[in-house]
Amino acid sequence: MNVRILREAGGLGDVICTLPVARAVKEKSPEAKVYYFCLEDYRDVIEHCPDVDLFVPVDMEGRRPRDQEPDAKAHAYLATENLSEDARKALGDGGFDQTIDLWCPAFRYEKEQGHNVARSRIESFCESAGVTPSDYLPRYVVTEKERAWARGWIEAQGFERRSVVGLQPFSLNNRRDWPVQNWIDLADILQKQGAAVLVFHSFFSKVKDIPGRRVTSLPLAQVAAILTECDCVVTPDSGLFHLSAAVGAPAVGLFGSTSAVQTAKHYPLHKVIWPKDAPREHKCNAPCMSFQWCGCEQKCHENGCEILAKIKVQEVLDMIAPMRQKAGVEREQKLQRTRKPRRKLVTAAEKVEVK
Numbered sequence: 001m002n003v004r005i006l007r008e009a010g011g012l013g014d015v016i017c018t019l020p021v022a023r024a025v026k027e028k029s030p031e032a033k034v035y036y037f038c039l040e041d042y043r044d045v046i047e048h049c050p051d052v053d054l055f056v057p058v059d060m061e062g063r064r065p066r067d068q069e070p071d072a073k074a075h076a077y078l079a080t081e082n083l084s085e086d087a088r089k090a091l092g093d094g095g096f097d098q099t100i101d102l103w104c105p106a107f108r109y110e111k112e113q114g115h116n117v118a119r120s121r122i123e124s125f126c127e128s129a130g131v132t133p134s135d136y137l138p139r140y141v142v143t144e145k146e147r148a149w150a151r152g153w154i155e156a157q158g159f160e161r162r163s164v165v166g167l168q169p170f171s172l173n174n175r176r177d178w179p180v181q182n183w184i185d186l187a188d189i190l191q192k193q194g195a196a197v198l199v200f201h202s203f204f205s206k207v208k209d210i211p212g213r214r215v216t217s218l219p220l221a222q223v224a225a226i227l228t229e230c231d232c233v234v235t236p237d238s239g240l241f242h243l244s245a246a247v248g249a250p251a252v253g254l255f256g257s258t259s260a261v262q263t264a265k266h267y268p269l270h271k272v273i274w275p276k277d278a279p280r281e282h283k284c285n286a287p288c289m290s291f292q293w294c295g296c297e298q299k300c301h302e303n304g305c306e307i308l309a310k311i312k313v314q315e316v317l318d319m320i321a322p323m324r325q326k327a328g329v330e331r332e333q334k335l336q337r338t339r340k341p342r343r344k345l346v347t348a349a350e351k352v353e354v355k
Contacts, residue, residue: 001029001031001032001033001097001098002032002033002035002091002092002094002095002096002097002098003025003029003033003034003035003096003097003098003099003100004035004036004037004056004096004098004099004100005021005022005025005034005035005036005037005052005100005102005129006037006064006070006078006099006100006101006102006103007036007037007038007102007103007104008037008038008039008058008063008064008103009039009060009063009066009103009104010103010104011172011238011239012042012045012220012238012239012240012242012243013121013237013238013239013241013242013243014104014106014121015038015042015045015046016045016138016140016239016242016243016245016246017106017120017122017125017138017242018102018122018125019045019051019052019138019139019140019246020125020126020133020135020136020137020138021100021102021125021126021129021131021133022034022036022049022051022052023051023133023139024126024129024131024132024133024134025051025100025129025131026051027133027134028131033053033054033090033091034051034052034053034054035052035053035054035055035056035087035090035091035096036049036054036055036056037056037058037077037078038055038056038057038058039057039060039063040057040058042220043055044219044220044221044224045140045243048140048141048142048224049138049139049140049141050139050141051139053090054086054087054090056077056083056084056087059077062075062076062077063075064078064103066103066104066107067103067108070099070101080095080096100128101128102128102129105124105125105127105128106121106124106125106128109124110124110289110291111289111291114289114291114293114294115285115286115287115288115294117262117287117289118262119262120136120262120263120265120266121262121263122136122266123136135266136266137245137246137266137267137268138245138246139246140224140243140246140247142224142225142228142247146221146222146225147225147228149222149225150222150225150226150228150229151229153222153226154196154226154229157196158196159196159213161331162195162196163194163195163196163231163324163327163328164195164196164197164198164229164230164231165190165195165196165197165198165230165232165233165234165320165324166198166200166215166226166227166230166232166234166240166244166249167183167186167187167197167198167199167200167210167212167233167235168199168200168201168233168234168235168236168238168240168241169183169199169201169206169207169210169236170201170206170207170236170238171236171237171239172238173290173301174301174302174303174304175256175257175290175296175300175301175304175305176236176237176238176256176257176258176290176305176308177236177304177308178236178254178304178309178311179304179308179309180209182311182313183210184209184210184211185313186234186313186316186317187199187210187211187212188211189313189317190212190317191211191212195324196212196213197211197212197213198212198213198215198226198230199211199212199213199214199215200215200216200240201214201215201216202216203216203217204216204217220243223240223243224246224247227240227243227244227247227249228247228248228249230244230249231250231320231323231324231327231328232249232250232251232252232320232323232324232327233249233251233252234252234254234316234320235251235252235253235254236253236254236255237253237254237255237256237258237260237263241253241263241264244270245266245267245269245270248269249269250269250270250271250323250327251267251269251271252270252271252272252273252316252319252320252323253270253271253272253273254272254273254308254311254316255272255273255274255276255307255308256274256276256286256304256306256308257286257287257288257289257290257296257300257307258287258290259286259287259289260273260274260276261274271319273311273315273319274286274307275307275310275311276307278307278310280306280307280310281306282295282299282300282306284296284297284300286307
């Protein structure tokens with residue numbers, strides 16, 4: 001059985017949220033081969049998913065528009081004869097037995113429901129595919145070799161055996177971003193507490209004012225490996241929030257216009273801060289999902305979500321403190337296990353007694 005999953009666009013978080021669909025397919029039909037069609041940008045994510053057999057790259061130009069039915073005549077990458085030689089060989093002569101179109105049922109659901117969003121994007125993708133996985137947690141497998149590289153990279157920064165906290169200050173748009181001064185203050189306090197701060201972003205210029213070691217322009221596979229070395233990660237509702245869940249790194253999510261309850265419901269290691277009922281000037285109903293028809297005004301797009309601005313730096317510090325403490329205990333226990341036991345010194349009297 002050959003199954004293709006189509007997700008030709010979207011952000012990192014959405015791609016990660018589709019991974020439980022592949023697991024559900026494998027659980028239902030263990031013999032199935034899963035082919036995942038996606039942008040080249042996300043190759044690392046798909047190839048680290050244990051439930052996908054082959055990644056099929058899609059060019060940004062010429063990709064299928066949202067909500068248009070898959071048509072090999074209109075979009076050549078969907079034609080079997082245009083697949084790579086490896087893909088055609090793996091596919092055999094039978095072609096695809098099933099197509100799962102994930103571009104993009106989650107957006108449609110949120111647009112229809114507005115404030116009344118009652119399921120996560122992961123659930124929306126699974127519902128659309130007609131599958132139910134054994135659990136809804138996405139999985140991205142970091143190899144031992146990649147973990148060793150990440151440990152070496154951390155040590156090369158001078159952070160050996162120290163608490164490491166990852167920060168992702170910016171998402172794809174400022175509607176989901178916490179005020180930048182708060183990130184500066186948070187990073188500064190963490191460093192004064194002795195933590196090593198890693199600031200994640202694709203562009204140095206965006207994060208240059210935030211204290212810490214900038215982690216920019218690295219491949220996603222290396223970013224994922226570094227996340228496994230973090231005691232915790234602090235992010236807005238963005239790709240790194242989902243990626244950290246997939247690799248098993250605890251995170252604190254800062255939410256405003258989107259639903260913290262739904263987004264984090266399947267991430268057991270994650271915590272969220274979402275002051276949706278805090279007094280504020282703009283009397284919108286959260287979540288508005290950044291939709292104008294749900295009350296998200298232009299000034300929210302320009303200045304950021306007012307709900308997010310209500311989150312205090314101390315709240316974030318209080319939330320991550322137990323995560324850092326737990327990681328510190330585990331780090332010390334691991335260190336103790338790797339230490340060689342000291343040889344006992346035998347006194348002259350003991351030597352005589354033994355004789």
